[in-house]
Amino acid sequence: MPRLLLAALAVAASAFAASCGEEGIELAKSDPNYEGAKIFEQRCSGCHTLEAAGTQGSAIDPDSREYKDGPNFDVRREEKDGVLYAIQNGGFSSGPMPQDIVVGEEAEKVAKFVAKYAGQEAPGGPEASGSPAATGTPAASGGP
Numbered sequence: 001m002p003r004l005l006l007a008a009l010a011v012a013a014s015a016f017a018a019s020c021g022e023e024g025i026e027l028a029k030s031d032p033n034y035e036g037a038k039i040f041e042q043r044c045s046g047c048h049t050l051e052a053a054g055t056q057g058s059a060i061d062p063d064s065r066e067y068k069d070g071p072n073f074d075v076r077r078e079e080k081d082g083v084l085y086a087i088q089n090g091g092f093s094s095g096p097m098p099q100d101i102v103v104g105e106e107a108e109k110v111a112k113f114v115a116k117y118a119g120q121e122a123p124g125g126p127e128a129s130g131s132p133a134a135t136g137t138p139a140a141s142g143g144p
Contacts (some may be wrong), residue, residue: 008043010088023038024054025038025052025054026051026052026053027052030079033041033109033112035051035109036109036110036112036113036114037113037117038126039102039106039109039110039113040055040114041054041055044070044101045057046090046109047069047070047096047097048072048073049069050072050073050074050114050117051116051117051121052113052117053074053117053136057070058071068096070095070097073118073119074120076118076119077116077119077122078114078118078119080111080114080115081111083110084111086106087101087106087107087110087111088100
């Protein structure tokens with residue numbers, strides 16, 4: 001009987017371990033935004049949540065929020081220019097986001113990816129925002 005119990009515990013433990021961690025990028029490798037999602041997963045996942053990148057870095061419960069928790073991009077819409085500003089300037093506040101966590105072409109790819117997929121769970125969804133992701137048009141230039 002102890003062997004059967006031990007085997008059942010091993011199966012349960014492996015199932016639990018498989019359910020933990022990141023979920024994985026939801027985009028096909030052929031998707032033009034895949035590289036931006038991969039960079040986001042590598043550089044931004046510790047502090048930001050975005051389902052399309054399979055990341056869960058933001059606090060879900062406000063009472064469990066930590067200093068390092070960045071915005072949850074599943075529920076917050078963003079435009080490309082705003083994302084680039086945050087990348088270049090270390091966010092919009094005095095939080096712990098480092099400036100230039102990605103630069104150049106990588107920053108552009110991350111900003112394009114976030115602008116397209118951010119706000120998918122926001123009230124009304126992306127269609128209600130008039131965002132570049134919803135309309136398919138480029139974001140207006142200018143600062144945040």
